[in-house]
Amino acid sequence: MQLGIIRYGSLILGVFALSTSAIFVKLADAPSSITAFYRLFFAVLILLPLLVFKRENRQALFSLSKKQWGLGFLSGLFLAIHYVLWFESLNYTSVASSTVIVTLQPLFSFAGGHFLFKERVSKSVIASSLISMIGCIIIGWGDLQINYQALCGDVLAFIAAGIITAYFFIGQHMRKQLPVVPYSILGYTGSAFFLAIYALSRQVSFTAYPLQTWKAFIGLTVIATILGQMVFNWLLKWLSTAVISMSMLGEIIGTCILAYFILGEVISWRQGVGIVITLVGLALFSFHKSKTKIEQYNCSA
Template identity: 75%
Template sequence: MKSRIILYIALFLGVFSLSTSAIFVKLANAPSSITAFYRLFFTALLLLPFLLLNKGNRQELFSLSKQQWALGLLSGLFLAMHYVLWFESLNYTSVASSTVIVTLQPLFSISGGYFLFKERFSRGAIAGCFIAIIGCFIIGWGDFQVSDQALFGDLLAFIAAGIITAYFFIGQYIRKNLSVIPYSFLGYVSSAFFLAIYAFSQQISFTNYSLQTWKSFIGLACIATILGQMIFNWLLKWVSTSVISMSILGETIGTCVLAYFILDEVISLQQGIGIMIILVGLALFLFQKNKAYKKHDSSSAV
C-alpha cells in the first residue's frame, strides 16, 4: 500500500495535467476524432520504449491471459467510444453543457463501486459528491440550452460519462495483476486503432495540419495523457474508481484557471462561486473517504 499522501499528491498532479486537455484541444485546429487519435497514438509511441526496453513489462504483455487481452482491448474501445460520443455531443450542445454532463461520472462510479466492488460510502462522502456536482452545474449553468437538438447532445455526453466510468472500472479490476505500462499501452494502442477506423470512415485527413496543431497533439499526449490519465491508471491499483471520478471534477477548476492565464479568458463571479463549491465538495468527499480508509486500516491491524 502506497502512502496516502503520495497517492493524493499524484491525484492532484493527474487532475491538474488533465485540466490542460481543453486548452490543447482549443489550440489544435483539427477535427475532434483526429485530435483524439493523435493524442493516444503519440502516447503509445512514447510508452513503446518503456515497454520494449523493460524485461518485466515485455514479459507481462506477452504473457497476458485471454481475459486480460479481452479486457485491455475493451478498455481501449470504451476510451475511443467516450471520445467519439463526447466530441459528437459538441455538435449539438454547448461546450459548457457537454463538459458539465460528462463530469457526472461520479454518479456511475459510486453506483458501480457499490455493486461491483462492494464499496461503501458514508452520508458525508455522498453529500460531498453532490455538492461538487452542483458546483460544476453552477459553472456551466449560464450556457445550458433548451431544445431537442441540445437535449440529444446532452444525452450523448451523459452516455460518454457512463462509458469512461466503465473504462476506469476495467482498469481497477485488471490493474490488480498488471503493471501500468503494459495495461496503458494496450488500451491506448487499441483505442487509437478504433479512432483511426472512425476517422477513416468519416473521410477525414490525417495530415496537412499546422505546426501549432501538431504541438497541441504532442501536448495532449505528454501532459494531458501521460501526466494526467495515465497517472489515474497507475493509481487504480490503490485508489478506487469513485475517488478518481470525484477528483476529475477538479478538472473544471484547472481548466478555468489555465484558460485565464493562457487564453486570457475571464473567470466570472458565477464560475468563481462554482469553483469554491466544487472544492468544498471534493474536500468533504476525500476527507470522508480518508476517514474510512483509516478506520479500515485500524480494524485490519487488530
C-alpha cells in the same frame, strides 16, 4: 503515510494535467476522430521504449490470458468512444458545459462500484460528492444553453461520462495484476486502432493540418494523457474508480482557469462561487474517505 501523500499528490497533478484536455481540443483544428487518434497514437510511441527495454513490462504483457487481452482491447474501445463523443460535444456546446457534464462520472462510478465491487459508500461521502457536483453545475450553469445544438452536445458529453467510467472499472480490475505501462499501452493501442478505423470510415485526412493543430496533438499526448489520464491508470491499483471519478470533478476548475488565460473566457462571480463549493465538497470527500480508512484499519487491528 508517505506513500499516501505521493498518491494523492499524483492525483492532484493528474487532475490539473487533465484539465488541459478541452483547451487543446478547442485549439486543434481537426475532426474529433483524428484528434483522439493522435492523442493515443503518440502516447503509445512515447511509452513503447518503456515496454521494449524493461523486461518486467514485457513479461507482464505477454503473460496475459486471452480474457485479459480481450478486456484490454475492450477498455481501448471504451476510451475511443469516450473521446470521440466528448470531443464532438465540444463542437456543439461550450467548454464549461461539456466539461461539467463529462465530469459527472461519480453518478456512474458509485452505482457501478456498489454492484460490481460491492463497495460501500457512507452517507457523508455521498453528501460531500453531491456538494462537489452542485458546485460543478453552478460553474457551468450560465453556459447550459437551451437550444437543440447545445442539447446535442450535452447529451454526447453525458454518454461520454458513463463510458469513461466503464473504462476505469476495467482498469481497476486489471491493474491489480498488470503494471501501468503494459496496461496503458494495451488500452491505448486498441483505442488508436479503433479510432483509425473510424477516421478511415469518415474519409478524413490524417495529415493535412496546420502547425498549431499538431502542437495541440502533442499537448494532448504529453500533458493531458501521459501526465493526466495515465496517472489515473497508475493510481487505479490503490484507489477505486469512485475516488478517481470524484477527483476529476476538480477538472472543471482547472479548465475554467485555463480557458480564462488561454481562450479569453471570463470567470463570472457565479463560476467563482461554484469553484469554492466544488473545492469544499472535494475536501469533505477526502476527509470522510480518510476517516473511513482509519476506522477500517482500527477495526482490523
